[in-house]
Amino acid sequence: MYEIQELSDELLRLELEKNSYKPGPITDSTRYLYQKKLYNLKTNNYLQLDKSKNLESNFNTVINKRCVRYYSQELEYIINSNKSILTFEHHPDLIKYCDKLFGKIHNNISYNLPSYNKSKKIYFNYILLDPNKTTKIVTMKCLKQNISKDQLNLNVFKEFLGAIFYIGKGSQIRPYSHLIEALNTLKCTVNTSKETLEKEKTIYIKKIWEEGLGIISLHIFHNLPSNDALTREASMIDAIGKSNLTNQKRGTYYGEIQEWPQTKKCVLGSYLLYKAFQIYICEGETQMKPQDL
Template sequence: MSKLLVVVLTTVIGRPLLYQLSQSRGIKYSLGVIHMPSTNFSAELQHTLQSERNFASIEKHSNLVKQHSKWHWHHDQSKRLFFNYLLLDPRITNGLKNRAKSMHQLDVWLTFLRAIFYVGKGKSTRPYVHLRQAHKVLRSANPLVLAKDPKLALIVHLWKHQRGVLLLRAFKGISSNDAHTREAAMIDALGLNHLTNRRVGVYFGVARSKFTTEQRRLLGVVLLYRLLLIYLKYDERELQPANISDNLTT
């Protein structure tokens, strides 16, 4: 269905009838293609939301990931015990894996990106440290801590409303510097104004010495796209206070 036809149908018969028509004919459409959403994403990430062609071109920049990985494989001999992870808001994803089949690919992409509220790196049980900290705040109800750390504030807010936190771990078995660089690239792609991260990341290797600012953000875009593909393979599991153990260590 062309953008013009969607616009005409939306204007003439309204969205409800258009939705019924699209469902009966198995058509997937995106209102985001017509009315571009306002986001705090980087220009490079926003570009992928502007058209199907732009979205399909993401993997054209996969060579940046190859250059980055190759450099760390040959020059970084530190232990490969680290990974990257995302914290997501389940109110936004709302069972995205099951809904994705009837959604336009741009809407799936936008939903996934909007749901991400924290990008991190670590090893072992590192992601659960945030949840343990939030659990302590939940019990103490310390408003000063919540005011200083928007990440903890959001986690506590979700728990108070009987929702949980979604955790996605990926890129396992990489070095600390590799994980730092991937974290930095994804933060730069999404933008600090979108995230609860309080500082930008640190780059190492070829991404630091040779990549331009645009290439670093494009590296982040490709990594986020690959995380989307991983995310859509699994059912959502919300982490609640009951899942948090006080004996977790970093």
């Protein structure tokens, strides 16, 4: 502000015009007001520039997430096995154990939740998918690439993993709240915070919409207690790797599983991702565009 106070009337006018503001007569009575106006203009321009840099940084991060991915060691082993395929269909003991384990979680009474929520099985998990990646799945299924059914299944599973950009837990319309949040930033509503504008997830969603495509929301594992859904969410995030997602947090484990070693948690998450993949293959996809909200 001190430097602005030292400006002559002529330089003050030039600086205001340089910042896209046309002043009236600058006199002794209006000089202070125009000095204050110039100060506010320069401050806002600086904040906008800083905000633009943050958005550009987050945008570049989003682009990187659409390129090469590295998953947990456990999931990498499954999809990059030297054998024709190594899926959970060939490990019935693991499937049986995981299903039995989650049966126990339903009855776990050690949840750190209010009593009215302990037994409510109203939650589910959901996965947000990038349609730029799922188009390859349709192509691969149609062409079949002259390879075995198992190998085709594995290749399609790899593409499915590459399309995932968010994993969550919720009830009712929770998955669509992310899309509504992104839509509000397009409309530049008054209530849209700087934090919301700069979220990687919001930027990713808007980027997909700008390409004329829609977000795929896959709902999986229905009718779960809250902590069961949270545990599944955490294990899937750990398996695929938080760095490959736009999630801000890794997730939280509950019950017996929170005591497991990380390797075992990632095996469980890999199994759940494969189950989600099977659900996707059966149900197909529906894209959600701004006009659908």
